[in-house]
Amino acid sequence: MRRYDKNGPLAMGFNLIFLVFILAPLVVVCLVAFTDKGYLSLPRDGLSLRWFVAILDHPEFIDAFWYSIYLAIGSATLAVMLAVPAAIATARYRFPGRGLVMAFFMSPLMVPHVVLGVAFLSYLSRLGWAGTYLGLVACHIILIMPYALRLVLASVTGMDRSAEAAARSLGATRWVTFRRVTVPLILPGVTGGWVLAFITSFDELTMTIFIASPSSTTLPVRMYQHITETIDPLIASVSAVIIFITMVMMIILDRIFGLDKLLVGK
Amino acid sequence: MSFLTLQNISKRYGQVAAVEDFNLSVEKGEFVSFLGPSGCGKTTTLQMIAGFEEPTTGTIHIDGSDMTHVAPNARDIGIVFQSYALFPHMTVTENVGFGLEMRGINKPERDQRVTETLELVRLAEFADRYPKALSGGQRQRVALARAIVIKPQLLLLDEPLSALDAKIRESMQVELRNIQHTVGVTTILVTHDQAEAMAMSDRIAVMNMGRMAQLGEPFEIYENPGDSFTSNFLGxxxxxxxxxxxxxxxxxxxxxxxxxxxxxxxxxxxxxxxxxxxxxxxxxxxxxxxxxxxxxxxxxxxxxxxxxxxxxxxxxxxxxxxxxxxxxxxxxxxxxxxxxxxxxxxxxxx
CATH class of the missing domain: 2.40.50.140 (Nucleic acid-binding proteins)
Known part of the structure; x- marks a missing residue:
């Protein structure tokens, strides 16, 4: 039987070029990380792990890494906790201002991060939250909300509501129905939203650079500060480690849920 | 007083009346069908009996108590949905046991009743499967088992057979009817299929444009239709x-x-x-x-x-x-x- 979903040679060629375009910089960074030279170059004369060892001599990178992790976990978790009720409300009910609520949650996608950074900086300093963990979490929640909401919304919209009605008719209260039926059924979307929110928060530089303080420096901010001072392969090795961690995370998630289901919101 | 009584039930959405002045008394153990084309108000009426919709006017009594404004989870009604509405993240046993768990019944008794009910619907060997590993007819029987295992006062069937193949549908009609007789539960079936309504019901309520067009035993209304709508809808x-x-x-x-x-x-x-x-x-x-x-x-x-x-x-x-x-x-x-x-x-x- 003929398969109609196969790409033709032209489309395959295009896909290949596209893939190379995306992957080439990552491959180059990973290769540079193994250089034995003291400057950014491809490892032509021999492989070396000296720049990976060098990370250990820079505890500020390791501190920044953990700070970014905590920040991303905190803000992704809170964003998803806000996104679930918001998604249920907007997907299922017609109320005045519904469009406005959606537009509000999605607006960070449209406002330039530089503008947000400046705005948050003056706002946080007035509140006395400048450079604090809570302040950064609050700003990151706003920024990553659209990503979390989109995927949660897709799963809420796609859910068969009669399963909830069935649970209710079988004697479950609204809360038990939510916990035992609704949450398990939208879990792929919620997890996908969390992962996307986590990655976005972990990766964010443009806005964070305005509101981070020396005691609350995220990894992207630390890396940016580092290359403004010196350009050495340390940046490449740190990047390689992040790429590696991300890949491991993606493989685990794919095994548990299936990545296409998670990030496309089926 | 009858077991289930619907008195002057109306449901309006703004200016649109989905159900108008609907009256019905159902005796204990009786099997009554709501028959009509789509949009005739039969499903809305079922939703009101189940408690998912509140009637604009009128009252619903089950076994003498006023249920008009009681929450769906406090009505003790078993429902089989058109889409079956099985919990995809639970096994057959967990699906069927859900209602018993909600009633706080302990695990040994729960397991026993689930096993009995699965035997009744001939699904005992599928107890540990997930719904996605079952055929349409099997899912339908799980949905039925889940609804009757709680020994509900009332069983509501919302187009339960419409998603099945013609052959399976006919055998399920007989099977459903037999199970209903065995369990003896008062049952309301919503359907647009006149053959299904005639094959299964003690009485049929023919509905048209939100109103009851005719109520009676299948043979009686087939032979003596009250108007041309009923006459043409039944055969x-x-x-x-x-x-x-x-x-x-x-x-x-x-x-x-x-x-x-x-x-x-x-x-x-x-x-x-x-x-x-x-x-x-x-x-x-x-x-x-x-x-x-x-x-x-x-x-x-x-x-x-x-x-x-x-x-x-x-x-x-x-x-x-x-x-x-x-x-x-x-x-x-x-x-x-x-x-x-x-x-x-x-x-x-x-």
Whole structure:
């Protein structure tokens, strides 16, 4: 039987070029990380792990890494906790201002991060939250909300509501129905939203650079500060480690849920 | 008082009335169907009995207590949904046991009742499967088991068989009916399939445009439809519009496009109405010896029967004849049309 979903040679060629375009910089960074030279170059004369060892001599990178992790976990978790009720409300009910609520949650996608950074900086300093963990979490929640909401919304919209009605008719209260039926059924979307929110928060530089303080420096901010001072392969090795961690995370998630289901919101 | 009573139930969405002035009493153990086309209000009525919709006016009583505003989880009603609505993240056992768990029944008793019910619906060997590993018919039986295992006061079936293949649907009709008899639970079935309603119900409530058009036992409403809607929704009917020209006691003479037809019934001279006769009650005789003559336009062989389309002075109409193993009138032939006097009904104009 003929398969109609196969790409033709032209489309395959295009896909290949596209893939190379995306992957080439990552491959180059990973290769540079193994250089034995003291400057950014491809490892032509021999492989070396000296720049990976060098990370250990820079505890500020390791501190920044953990700070970014905590920040991303905190803000992704809170964003998803806000996104679930918001998604249920907007997907299922017609109320005045519904469009406005959606537009509000999605607006960070449209406002330039530089503008947000400046705005948050003056706002946080007035509140006395400048450079604090809570302040950064609050700003990151706003920024990553659209990503979390989109995927949660897709799963809420796609859910068969009669399963909830069935649970209710079988004697479950609204809360038990939510916990035992609704949450398990939208879990792929919620997890996908969390992962996307986590990655976005972990990766964010443009806005964070305005509101981070020396005691609350995220990894992207630390890396940016580092290359403004010196350009050495340390940046490449740190990047390689992040790429590696991300890949491991993606493989685990794919095994548990299936990545296409998670990030496309089926 | 009856077991389930719906009194003057109405449901309006803004200006639109989904259900108008609906009254129904159902006895304990009875099987009643709501039959009607889509948009007739049958599902809305079911939703109100289940508690997912609140009636705009009227009251719902179950076993003597007012349930009109009681939450769905406090009504003790089992529901089988059109989409089955199984919990995809739970096994068959967990699905069926959910209602018992909500009732705080301990695990040993729960397991026993789940096993018994799965045996009743012949699914015992599938207890540990997930719904996605079951066929449509099996999912349907899980949904039924989940609804009856809680021994509900009332069982609601919302188009439960419409997603199944014709063959499985017919066997499920019999099976559902048998299980309902075994369990003895009062049951309401919502369906648009007249054959399903007639096969399964003690009584049928025919619904049209938010109102109950007719209520009665299947045979009774099939034989004595109250109006042309019911008459055409339950099986098919030939309607000959005409005018009453004479009334002789119980016999009415109707002029249908120039042909006089005599019908048992009551009317008055000059009334405009329709003479209704079911296709299977018409007999073919020698031309000239029937009430009038007709020409066979098409003849279709259906195995157990022949389906004829006829042309006549009264207009086109259908005839169904049992296949007796002999060839009957062919296309283009003239035949005489005859019927038993009590096979014809008078219906209001339309």
């Amino acid at each position: 098919t009917t030939n309607l000959f519009p005409g005018k009453v020209i004479a009334v002789n006691g119980d016999e009415v003479s109707v002029d249908c496009s120039g042909t006089e037809v005599r019908v048992q019934g009551k009317s008055q001279t000059g009334a405009e109405l329709s003479v209704a006769i079911r296709p299977e009650k018409i007999g073919l005789v020698e031309p000239g010896s029937g009430f009038f003559d007709a020409r066979v336009r098409t003849r279709i062989f259906l195995g157990t029967s022949w389906a004829y389309q006829m042309d006549s002075d009264l207009g086109a109409f259908n005839v169904t004849l049992q296949n007796t193993g002999h060839l009957v009138a062919g296309e283009g032939e003239m035949v005489g049309i005859s019927w038993q006097a009590d096979a014809v009904r008078l219906l209001g104009a339309g």
